[in-house]
Amino acid sequence: MTDYTQWINLLFLLVLAAIIERTIKLSVLRKWLGLCLLITGPALLFHATNWIKETHLESLPIVALVTGIGLLSTQNLYCKAQNTHPLFIAATMNLAPDFPEDPVMQQLLQLLHEEIGLPKHRTIRLQTSLNFDLGCDGNEAKQLMETLEQEFALDLGDFDTYRYFNPPVFDVFLKRRAKGRGEKVPLTINMLYLAIKTHSWNTQTLENLS
Template sequence: MNENNSWVSLILLLAVAALVEKIVKRPVLRKWVGLILVVAGPILLFCATAWIGGSQVESLPVIAFVTGIALLVSQNKYRLKRPSPPHPLLRAPTMNLAPDLPDDPEMQQLLQLLHEEIGLPKHKTLRLQTAINIDLGCDGAEAKQFMEAVEQAFAFDLGDYDAYRYFNPPVFDVFLKHRAKGRGKKVPLTIGMLYLAIKTNSWDTQTLENLS
């Protein structure tokens, strides 16, 4: 009979320990309850031996100690995960995209580069016909850096790409400014041209400008 009572007591203690583990979810509370149980285990074992024996809960100190350790180790188990920061494009002031703008990884990455290198407009709809040099004001050193970023990101052949056809050279580069003289009015370099060059993995000026 006593043996049966011991098993019943053990099962009840384990059930209580499991219940505590499930109910106590706040990290701070799990920490303090865990510390209390870790300290209470040895105290019960050495200072309340007679009471434990008489109550037939010999496993109480061990279960208290183990439960306390489990709570301390897993104190952050139920901590609410902070939502990951939104994609940079979603943090942009406005993202007015035209319905005909493709929604594929290449266009998303291109828009991402535009956002990082140039900055997307606050109140302007982005279209395939949007010219990054005229409509978005990309020019000079910024344009050079942007085109290098596009070339590196998509690893496509620039072919007969002529930067001076679309952009003014950096103001500090006298040699390039001399080479750019006589190029006349700049030709629009559109998002559609960049997108098509990325999709075809090459730059053909006449084809891109005609299609654009």
């Protein structure tokens, strides 16, 4: 019967730990509760042995310790999730006065922020280029364009990667294919924005409009 009780208590503690992990979202509370549990676990193990055995809570110190470590290691988990919201990103970016604020642009900013990072110390304009101003290139550029194509159902049409980006450093074959393309052309946020709005990429039209 004792073993059966121990398993019930263990299950109860695990459920309680899961509830705590899901309920507490403030980073400060997660930090301090995590520290308390991190201290409480070993303290119970070494100084409350008799009480733990009498109440059949042998797993309590371990569960407390593991839960504390989990809370401390993920104290900013929910903050990061909130920070990726398009409205939050747009609000914290230093955007030019004439910068569009429609849902398409907000979603584009979110994707650019996640894929290549948007600096907060400089003004983001429609003319800001991904390759020259934001330093997007190589594998990063390849991943970005693939994500844009999927997320926005974008038909890349006559898009030429090597017109704007250098190939990955380690890919010799792509380097040969990119050779002879001449100087790189700026790929601006406005070009991506217009392409997404029309769901298609036309190099001459987008470069002329931008």
